[in-house]
Amino acid sequence: MKFLEEKTVINESKGSELKRQMILYFTFAVCMIILNYFIQKSNQLLIYPFMCANYGDIGLIQTFYLSTDPFIMGELIGSIAAVGITYIVKFFLDKYIVFKKSGGKLKDTSEEFAKYFVFAIITTIENIGIQFLLTNFLGTPLEISMVIALSIGYTTKFLFDRKYVFSKEY
Numbered sequence: 190m191k192f193l194e195e196k197t198v199i200n201e202s203k204g205s206e207l208k209r210q211m212i213l214y215f216t217f218a219v220c221m222i223i224l225n226y227f228i229q230k231s232n233q234l235l236i237y238p239f240m241c242a243n244y245g246d247i248g249l250i251q252t253f254y255l256s257t258d259p260f261i262m263g264e265l266i267g268s269i270a271a272v273g274i275t276y277i278v279k280f281f282l283d284k285y286i287v288f289k290k291s292g293g294k295l296k297d298t299s300e301e302f303a304k305y306f307v308f309a310i311i312t313t314i315e316n317i318g319i320q321f322l323l324t325n326f327l328g329t330p331l332e333i334s335m336v337i338a339l340s341i342g343y344t345t346k347f348l349f350d351r352k353y354v355f356s357k358e359y
């Protein structure tokens with residue numbers, strides 16, 4: 190009977206730890222969505238007009254950043270930059286706060302970051318693809334397509350991170 194009681198306590202502890210991780214993970218995800226939005230809006234309202242006014246006549250910049258035919262390339266580049274920045278910030282929040290991995294050597298952190306980065310690439314492709322399709326083919330406003338894409342991406346990322354990236358004990 191004592192064994193069953195101990196097993197129940199362990200299961201409850203694991204459940205509360207999972208709940209804590211999910212709450213923190215998705216709270217930070219919301220913060221990253223806000224940061225992502227700020228970066229993309231800054232790109233849309235400040236950087237893109239600046240680039241048009243000052244560098245619009247340079248062919249490479251015109252083709253790969255300022256072009257709107259057949260797609261809005263400035264938005265795509267802004268989305269890539271925003272996702273990249275937020276993933277780097279989120280790695281450190283996840284490692285040290287969500288999954289409490291304060292120990293470990295540089296080698297361990299490097300391996301975690303490499304795995305994190307691989308899964309970030311997978312979910313970034315997922316994020317950008319969903320946002321690109323919603324914005325360019327369904328005419329969904331940036332804000333709505335961004336929230337949908339990032340919500341799906343962060344859910345996928347939590348599952349990957351918990352199972353494959355931050356599962357090692359130091």
